[in-house]
Amino acid sequence: MSRRLAYVQAFNEAVRQEMDNDPDVFCAGEDIGAFGGVFGTFTGLQKEFGVERVVDTPISEQAIIGLGVGAAVSGLRPIVDIMFMDFICVAFDQIVNQAAKIKYMFGGAATVPLTITTGGGGGLSAAGQHSQSLEALLCHIPGLKVVHPSNPYDMKGLMAACIREDNPTVMIKHKRLLGMKGEVPEDPYVVPLGTANVVREGTDATVVAWGRMANEAADAAEQLHNDGISVEVIDPRTLQPLDTETITESAHKTNRVVVVHEAVRFGGLGAEVAAQVQEHAFDYLDAPVARVAAPFSPVPFSPALERHYLPDVDRISAAIRGALERPGA
Amino acid sequence: MSRRLAYVQAFNEAVRQEMDNDPDVFCAGEDIGAFGGVFGTFTGLQKEFGVERVVDTPISEQAIIGLGVGAAVSGLRPIVDIMFMDFICVAFDQIVNQAAKIKYMFGGAATVPLTITTGGGGGLSAAGQHSQSLEALLCHIPGLKVVHPSNPYDMKGLMAACIREDNPTVMIKHKRLLGMKGEVPEDPYVVPLGTANVVREGTDATVVAWGRMANEAADAAEQLHNDGISVEVIDPRTLQPLDTETITESAHKTNRVVVVHEAVRFGGLGAEVAAQVQEHAFDYLDAPVARVAAPFSPVPFSPALERHYLPDVDRISAAIRGALERPGA
Amino acid sequence: MTQFDRDVQLDLHRRMVRIRLFEEAAGQLDEAAKLPGFLHLYVGQEAVASGVCAALTDDDQITSNHRGHGHLVAKGGQFNQMMAELMGKSTGYCKGKGGSMHISSLDVGMLGANGIVGAGSTIAVGAGFANKYRNNGHVSATFFGDGASNIGALHEAANMAAALQLPTLFICENNEYGEFTPRDQTMAITDIVDRAAGYGIPGVIVDGMDVVAVHEAAVEAVDRARRGDGPSLIEAKTYRFYNHHGVQNLGLKYRTDDEVEQWKQRDPIFTYEDRLIAADTATRDDVDAVWEELRADIAAAIEFAESSPAPEADQLLVDVYTSTDTAGVAR
Amino acid sequence: MTQFDRDVQLDLHRRMVRIRLFEEAAGQLDEAAKLPGFLHLYVGQEAVASGVCAALTDDDQITSNHRGHGHLVAKGGQFNQMMAELMGKSTGYCKGKGGSMHISSLDVGMLGANGIVGAGSTIAVGAGFANKYRNNGHVSATFFGDGASNIGALHEAANMAAALQLPTLFICENNEYGEFTPRDQTMAITDIVDRAAGYGIPGVIVDGMDVVAVHEAAVEAVDRARRGDGPSLIEAKTYRFYNHHGVQNLGLKYRTDDEVEQWKQRDPIFTYEDRLIAADTATRDDVDAVWEELRADIAAAIEFAESSPAPEADQLLVDVYTSTDTAGVAR
Numbered sequence A, B: 001m002s003r004r005l006a007y008v009q010a011f012n013e014a015v016r017q018e019m020d021n022d023p024d025v026f027c028a029g030e031d032i033g034a035f036g037g038v039f040g041t042f043t044g045l046q047k048e049f050g051v052e053r054v055v056d057t058p059i060s061e062q063a064i065i066g067l068g069v070g071a072a073v074s075g076l077r078p079i080v081d082i083m084f085m086d087f088i089c090v091a092f093d094q095i096v097n098q099a100a101k102i103k104y105m106f107g108g109a110a111t112v113p114l115t116i117t118t119g120g121g122g123g124l125s126a127a128g129q130h131s132q133s134l135e136a137l138l139c140h141i142p143g144l145k146v147v148h149p150s151n152p153y154d155m156k157g158l159m160a161a162c163i164r165e166d167n168p169t170v171m172i173k174h175k176r177l178l179g180m181k182g183e184v185p186e187d188p189y190v191v192p193l194g195t196a197n198v199v200r201e202g203t204d205a206t207v208v209a210w211g212r213m214a215n216e217a218a219d220a221a222e223q224l225h226n227d228g229i230s231v232e233v234i235d236p237r238t239l240q241p242l243d244t245e246t247i248t249e250s251a252h253k254t255n256r257v258v259v260v261h262e263a264v265r266f267g268g269l270g271a272e273v274a275a276q277v278q279e280h281a282f283d284y285l286d287a288p289v290a291r292v293a294a295p296f297s298p299v300p301f302s303p304a305l306e307r308h309y310l311p312d313v314d315r316i317s318a319a320i321r322g323a324l325e326r327p328g329a
Numbered sequence C, D: 001m002t003q004f005d006r007d008v009q010l011d012l013h014r015r016m017v018r019i020r021l022f023e024e025a026a027g028q029l030d031e032a033a034k035l036p037g038f039l040h041l042y043v044g045q046e047a048v049a050s051g052v053c054a055a056l057t058d059d060d061q062i063t064s065n066h067r068g069h070g071h072l073v074a075k076g077g078q079f080n081q082m083m084a085e086l087m088g089k090s091t092g093y094c095k096g097k098g099g100s101m102h103i104s105s106l107d108v109g110m111l112g113a114n115g116i117v118g119a120g121s122t123i124a125v126g127a128g129f130a131n132k133y134r135n136n137g138h139v140s141a142t143f144f145g146d147g148a149s150n151i152g153a154l155h156e157a158a159n160m161a162a163a164l165q166l167p168t169l170f171i172c173e174n175n176e177y178g179e180f181t182p183r184d185q186t187m188a189i190t191d192i193v194d195r196a197a198g199y200g201i202p203g204v205i206v207d208g209m210d211v212v213a214v215h216e217a218a219v220e221a222v223d224r225a226r227r228g229d230g231p232s233l234i235e236a237k238t239y240r241f242y243n244h245h246g247v248q249n250l251g252l253k254y255r256t257d258d259e260v261e262q263w264k265q266r267d268p269i270f271t272y273e274d275r276l277i278a279a280d281t282a283t284r285d286d287v288d289a290v291w292e293e294l295r296a297d298i299a300a301a302i303e304f305a306e307s308s309p310a311p312e313a314d315q316l317l318v319d320v321y322t323s324t325d326t327a328g329v330a331r
């Protein structure tokens, strides 16, 4: 059965169902227990599963991740929450040098079925330390998997996949999407990691976009559709491993690719997508792969500035039109 | 006057001369004082400048960076050392969310003339937590500048530039280059940040490579020269800001570009270079921008594996030959 | 409180009232949806920032946390630039780029609120280092909460300051909660001051609702630091009257109405006013005049902020780096 | 030492000798340039790992630091796989991918040496959490140095363990140096145990050159943890006889020959052997037989390691992720 649920509820339901299914799943993080998490993502779980399985922790991000790593290596399936994505920097060693590498460094002997959840993205006037999109940092680290759902359906399925996954995963919840509603099946299901979603088919250009930007891209495609431009929109959903195949196929078909993300352009994941596309679709491309992203500055506080900072429908549309200006082969 | 100095001595001389010149310059880090630093980079400085200006710290990377940030905002010009580049992860918040952003978040009121020095790179069988090349993480952060010299001359000039720079810089010393000798002028000089070095001119292909890989690329170019292939080698030296202009010009001339780095390929800085080149030289390229980099795994301990892990002359040559296999326009 | 001059006693009062009025105004604007972003108000804790900052000069530095308006007001921050900053205007202290969580004014030695719990402490250590390096007799102080005392950076900062004998004060505002979680769920100790011995520095507990007690302890710690005797820890037992962010408790039952009420009985400003009047240091009229005068300032500041322009789009990439010449810098 | 059975007393001895022989062999191989990478030897500190690990079972977990061979040997690690790992061979505990700094054996509950100072502590907290979650009566322990006690992760780990009342032991091996810098330059306290009160956990100092004293303290802390009474801190005063890495002091004058000599007089193995013999628990011959037997094991292990194959190139991307199906994973 399918109902309309909010993104935040879809997250919550995935956690609840997986906890129901598997007594080894537990949650730990700041204010997630009695309070249910500052974004409401853990609402009601402590009441249902008890203080042993939904644990309020001290403000100690390094120890929170370490708790997860140690418990995972010991056979549990921890879900540990880092409130804002910006705070992964505080626990970066534990994520990058411990969680991600232990399996390899131990010659495969360890398994780290750890899910790290965190709230990313801008648009809330939360300024430089509470608005970042740092997915590129995580995707560069062998051993991690990274997901960033753009809608309630993917949220539930990806979160379930993360919890069942035997490798450390980072689930990035977009703070601006928490209230977004959509159809979500009641029964547990999984969106397999590493599979992109073709949000909309098209023939003139491909847009690759994730998180909230996938929705902006879909809106841009809709807008351009009215002008007779057919845009294919691909939401990778999983950022590491990236579904290169789906993106490449689309590039072969449309010959024009635009990548969109909220993170700053320089060194963002869009660079990797562009590098891959020009490699795998060199002979097909009629225009350079374009990138729409934030400029090279910290996220500004003032809404007047943040508005210009974040990519939006107009900038995406303009980039697609730009790519289409070049004559075809 | 110019003499032959080792890379490590060039670093040391730059620090000494800048400390001589400016009483606001001081150094702090683990084992850098009485001991001179585990790589010998700070040898003799405490003896010369005293314990007040060359400070041994506790093993507290967060506080080491914070010490630098606070002292810099208060008007000093700190050089703070993070022994191995892998350990920047321990202090990542202080680098990414504090040092890099304070100026912007404070509306420009703060100035952070901080130099962070650290030892990067593999090839010493130092395994997963002491061998990484994490420059891509830093280059994605607005507010930071990042340098990575490939030889003694650049080391001295870049280090002096970092110390005199009014923004936070990260100087990555390559551990395998410490003993490398080269001509170094005795008088103080600066290699301006943001200027690439055309190591070798060529017409058939461009290789962009930094750190130890710039030298491997030069060797590959020499090897191919014997086969009549003319390769231009560009060492950006500064990775942030990147000298896009020099790279683009070269791409316009040679029409084929290979990027080389020690970091893992996915999400590495090579992706940014490739994305920029295909954008700025789309109509000039005869082949996709190729990337030679480490595969997607932590750095393995065993020399038998690390040998296959790190890019080398042969892999670089093969990539250049691969790019040349495609017919020209 | 007799050991302090009347001027000092009245100054302590004035600092607290300035904070209270600023925070109440901010709270009202927030409830009227006129302030973008998050807002962590300081109401209830005024005695701590006031008592400490009154022991400092403009050349002494402080670092703060997410709950930073009170610290900046106490350090001498101006209402106009503060209010403008909260509204994201170009006339704000941070030109609208920092907002509530990054409010700062280097002119009065306030090296920033901070959105990362505990991160300000290491920066204060750096400022302390600079003071010692220059032998200028200045001190730095860092404000942090009970919750922050559990984060690694705080530990490293305290030990670093102790190891290097820096003139740096660690001021813990123990308000018994980190966001919505009570202290006893996040640590096995009651008093943060128990950690001082582990750094080899002196530590004292003070009543954080008593501005004189805080000031006394701060003066002693500042003297000690100026003498070159190193850092110390002051734990002020205090309470925030509003919610973790914003004003209302939103019906969240993480603390009881009763508990809140009991602390409100000990309001740091009202109880202090009673003492001032009882000791004939001030009359009720004197005291009321302070509120009145400052209320006018606040009204003017809101007016100033509201009529100030938002930053223009061309300011977006200004001040990422110190040189305004961003040529060669990535976009 | 009479409270421990003869078996236990001899077991403590045997553990120490195993460590000493392994480390001496590794040191010799290193000096002969036969070991790749860095090597941090445990010689001098044998009583700590032995005394603690003898109080644990295979189901109890430990985490370690860069100086980790001794901890693994004491926990029951096998010479063959250890020596092979140090040589980077495919038969090593980590198949040659981890080496000295990441040596580990989950089979005996050794969750890894660690190249990041302090990082192992939080992982031990996670293991402790799992034990409590499963109510299985097992405990975890983490070994760290005096230098590590100044890093943030350690602080967070200790507080987290205390707050959640986890069955986790914090074993500080205070050898008075972090690399080449003496303790008194990096902290203002002499005893790390002074930090226990700040977490609200018990802390004791033991003579780290006395394996029985260490074992006594460990047994008590383990009992406490198994009873559900939470974590504790044991500070063992000890000394490393070799350099920070490798064997020689390289003429580095960060500590005096005299200081080293004085500590060597208190060699944890030789002094213990004297006590065993004086107490008639063992004869000189008994004791010598242990060395002889284990020397043969070491020789065999070196032989095993040297004749083992290096990992093949096709192993490079194996075990980055748990599924061996790396399709779809970036290269």
Ligand SMILES: Cc1ncc(C[n+]2csc(CCOP(=O)(O)OP(=O)(O)O)c2C)c(N)n1
Binding pocket: A030, A059, A061, A083, A087, A090, C066, C067, C115, C116, C117, C144, C145, C146, C147, C148, C149, C173, C175, C177, C178, C179, C244
């Ligand atoms: C590193 C980090 N973790 C978590 C947060 C989210 N957060 C903001 S304030 C806060 C509570 C802080 O508690 P405390 O230090 O006691 O200060 P108080 O709010 O009580 O004044 C938390 C958890 C953060 N900003 N930074």
Ligand SMILES: Cc1ncc(C[n+]2csc(CCOP(=O)(O)OP(=O)(O)O)c2C)c(N)n1
Binding pocket: B030, B059, B061, B083, B087, B090, D066, D067, D115, D116, D117, D144, D145, D146, D147, D148, D149, D175, D177, D178, D179, D244
């Ligand atoms: C985060 C981090 N900082 C610095 C280092 C470099 N380092 C390796 S061992 C060591 C000294 C550790 O001292 P201590 O904890 O006392 O252990 P000991 O070596 O004395 O056994 C240092 C600084 C590291 N590995 N990790």
Ligand SMILES: [Mg+2]
Binding pocket: C145, C146, C147, C173, C174, C175, C176, C177, C178, C179
């Ligand atoms: Mg608090």
Ligand SMILES: [Mg+2]
Binding pocket: D145, D146, D147, D173, D174, D175, D176, D177, D178, D179
């Ligand atoms: Mg030590």
